[in-house]
């Protein structure tokens with residue numbers, strides 16, 4: 266599996282397919298949380314989210330993990346160009362997030378359009394790793410595709426996902442064939458969904474989660490929208 270081959274084309278492909286929607290989803294919760302001191306971004310890609318994050322939280326120490334050397338190069342180059350003063354706070358780690366284990370504790374975790382590259386077992390494993398690396402009240406920004414329950418939206422999503430999985434399986438070698446759902450595993454690991462936004466008939470979602478140890482004891486996956 267490698268995104269190296271499509272790294273340089275990722276931006277225009279995204280714009281052609283979704284316009285600015287994916288970037289709106291990625292950045293939906295930036296500045297909704299007061300601060301981020303230590304951030305872990307899994308599968309950052311070309312650095313567009315990273316630059317927005319650094320503009321909002323210039324003092325944050327960021328670990329940016331991606332398996333693709335070309336994606337990391339693009340992300341590094343983008344920060345160097347846009348926010349060179351912030352570069353010293355970022356570590357670019359070329360790692361496979363399935364075998365890599367984070368150390369230390371992060372108060373903000375980010376998975377933008379990356380969990381869709383994995384099957385259900387790997388998604389569960391990744392969520393457990395994130396929970397272990399999270400501070401007790403850490404936030405999680407999670408953007409991804411999803412399938413709505415409404416009939417027309419569901420058909421629309423299934424067509425798009427079939428095309429996207431076919432494309433990414435052919436060009437990058439990802440093994441996943443369908444979307445895995447991280448919701449139950451997040452709840453089981455103490456994360457509570459605070460708010461959620463949707464675009465494109467529900468095909469694109471962005472969620473703000475927070476870790477709350479009391480939710481594990483209570484056995485709940487409660488939802489309480491705090492932001493519009």
Ligand SMILES: C[S@@+](CC[C@H](N)C(=O)[O-])C[C@H]1O[C@@H](n2cnc3c(N)ncnc32)[C@H](O)[C@@H]1O
Nearest residue numbers: 268308309310331332333336360361362377378
């Ligand atoms: C679909 S792209 C999403 C990129 C970006 N986060 C975005 O919002 O568009 C998936 C990214 O995750 C990275 N990735 C996929 N599998 C990975 C793995 N096992 N370990 C680390 N990074 C991985 C890819 O290299 C790529 O940069």
